[in-house]
Amino acid sequence: MAEIQRLSLNQATTHNWSVKEAVEGCARHGIPSISLWRHKIAEAGLDECVRLVREAGLHVSSVCRGGMFPGVTAEDRQKNIEENFHAIDEAAALEADSLVMVVGAVAKIPIANARQMVMDGLKAIVPYAKQKGVRLGLxxxxxxxxxxxxxxxxxxxxxxxxxxxxxxxxxVVLDAFHIWWDPEIFHVIPRCAGRIYGFHVCDWLVPMPDMLLGRGMMGDGVIDNRALRLAVEKAGYTGPIEVEIFNQKLWDMPGDEVLDLMIQRFTALV
Amino acid sequence: MAEIQRLSLNQATTHNWSVKEAVEGCARHGIPSISLWRHKIAEAGLDECVRLVREAGLHVSSVCRGGMFPGVTAEDRQKNIEENFHAIDEAAALEADSLVMVVGAVAKIPIANARQMVMDGLKAIVPYAKQKGVRLGLxxxxxxxxxxxxxxxxxxxxxxxxxxxxxxxxxVVLDAFHIWWDPEIFHVIPRCAGRIYGFHVCDWLVPMPDMLLGRGMMGDGVIDNRALRLAVEKAGYTGPIEVEIFNQKLWDMPGDEVLDLMIQRFTALV
Known part of the structure; x- marks a missing residue:
């Protein structure tokens, strides 16, 4: 059983809460870690976010998100890279375990080209991230x-x-929602040893109500989150486990009820 | 450029047509091959379908579909296997290049168990398929x-x-919709040489209007169908290329217009 000491609230799960509300929610419910999203950090102000998490004694498991490298023009791509520098600054200020990289995709750009743009973009930001002490989690x-x-x-x-x-x-940052289906996953996780920067749980609902806002609370779908947790632990990852759920029904619930449910499901099923 | 001699109408693309209408549509439009779905075969009667495709001189690229092996009880799984025997009989009668196997999934069954059930089910039907001269395309x-x-x-x-x-x-049966995203696909296709029983094209729309009925006509989305065609050809596959599109808007169009558009896009983009 996963202990609450491992739990981290990814702020996406309580979409309607500000950083302040999310930090206070974690404190009320005994959740030791949090993951902050950049648009929420921007709303509250970075300095205020740093103050809030420090005063609450919260650990920041990640900042979401860097990445989004592909762009049609060289100018677009340069702009994307510069945005990553800001993201790195925020992750550094918050002493986050990593900056989560959602690498991006643009429909107009063939997938092979977009993949090259991501590799190029990554190359352009790694030195700055290193200088700032920020690890980049793909x-x-x-x-x-x-x-x-x-x-x-x-x-x-x-x-x-x-x-x-x-x-x-x-x-790498491994999110159960994204990887659960992969026939190779239990072979790949051991190979990730030493490079696992984060692990996220939630569930895959059947049927899927929405491709973006249809993730489920652990236990409401088909993912064996525990098997994945045991695999990443066997590979040496013992850090925070984020619960990251984009789900309109959860977003419509009072945040404290979401946290109660999340803790219950996390300790019972993860 | 793909020639119309390679084109096969997968009957799913003209969902509202009976087998007779689809066969006549292919004849009118100079499409040499067709893929039939079992529920449509059941509606028309197998003997009548055999007569229709023979009289029209159509080649049957595949029958859709066998598979659907996982089941909660042993009885369910046995029933599923028996259903596959019927599917094999139909593919044999229609002299189809292969019986397409959509292997199945059941939300209640953990994915690892379901995968084992598929392998077990396959093992149970291969001898019968061989006896009937039917190739099983996964x-x-x-x-x-x-x-x-x-x-x-x-x-x-x-x-x-x-x-x-x-x-x-x-x-294996390779459908662009299912495989286009795979970072390994251009490494895997060459390894499939000698085992490619079919190749399907369509497109991946952005945004995706519906997870099931949101496939697009070639050219309306992000898939490089030609690159995939060239790869399967290089791996030795020179058989029919099925156009299989589940899309409500196309289904609402007159079938002849769908076929005109399909031929135009196929010859220009595949």
């Missing part, structure tokens, strides 16, 4: 997002890209 | 269907499962 996204969100779609591909750098520079 | 489905349609989700996995049998018994 998150493979489910293949159903390959056309418009991320051209990085399997754990093996993430590991391959990460392996161009040292295990302290670039690693 | 079709990997997009990972977004792993929870409720098919636990076979990559070309590499399909090849691995097929490799338990001879290249005349079990092969």
């Amino acid at each position: 998150e493979p996204l489910h293949p159903m997002y390959a056309g418009d969100r991320a051209v990085l779609n399997t754990a093996a591909q993430a590991l391959e890209w990460a392996s161009a750098y040292t295990p302290d520079e670039v690693g | 079709e990997p489905l997009h990972p977004m269907y792993a929870g409720d349609r098919a636990v076979l989700n990559t070309a590499a996995q399909a090849l691995e499962w097929a490799s338990a049998y001879t290249p005349d018994e079990v092969g």
Whole structure:
């Protein structure tokens, strides 16, 4: 059984809460870690976010998100790279375990080209991230997002890209929603040893109510989150486990009820 | 450029047409091959379907579909296997290039167990298929269907499962919609040489209007169908190329207009 000491609230799960509300929610419910999203950080102000998490004694498991490298023009791509520098600054200020990289995808750009743009973009930001002490966590996204969100779609591909750098520079972030279907996943996770920067849980609902906002609370779908947790632990990852759920019904619930349910499901099923 | 001699109408593309209408449509438009679905065969009667395709001089590229092996009880699974015997009989009578296997998935059954059930089911039907001269084509489905349609989700996995049998018994059916995102696909296709029983094209729309009925006509989305065609040809596959599109808007169009558009896009883009 996963202990609450491992739990991290990914702020996406309580979409309607500000950083302040999410931090206070974690404190009320005894959740020791949090993951912050950049648009929420922007709303609250970075300094205020740093103050809030420090005063609450919260650990920041990640900042979401860097990446989004592909762009039609060289100018677009340069702009995307500069945006990553800001993301790195925020992750550094918050002392996050890693900056989660959702690498991006643009429908107009052939997938092979987009993948090259991601590798180029990564190369352009690794030195700055290293200088700031920020680890970049490549998150493979489910293949159903390959056309418009991320051209990085399997754990093996993430590991391959990460392996161009040292295990302290670039690693992988494994989210059960994105990887549960992969016939190779239990072979790939052990190979990720030393590079696992984060692990996220949630569930895959059947039927899927919405491709983007249809993730489920653990136990409401078909994912064996525990098997995945045991695999990443066997590979040496003992850090925070984020619960990251994009789901309209959960977003419509009072945040404290979501946290109660999340803790119950996390300790029973993860 | 793909020539119309390679084109096969997968009957799913003209969902509202009976077998008779689809056969006559192919004849009118100079399409030499067709793929029939079992529920449409059942409506028309197998003998009548055999007569229709023979009189029209049509080649049957495949029968859709066998598979659907996982079941909660042993009785369910046995029933599923028996259903496959009927599917094999139909593919034999129609002299189809292969029986397409959509292997199945059941939300209640953990994915690892379901995968074992598929391998067991396949083992149970290969001898009968061989006896009837029917080749079984394993079709990997997009990972977004792993929870409720098919636990076979990559070309590499399909090849691995097929490799338990001879290249005349079990092969793979590669559908661009299901495999286009796969970072390994251009490495896996050459390894499939000698076992490619079919190749399907369509497109992946961005945004995806519907997870099931949101496939697009070639050219309306992000898939490079030509690159995939060239890869399967280089691997030795020179058989029919099916156009299989589940799309409500196309289904609402008159069938002849769909066929005109399909031929135009096929010859220009595949």
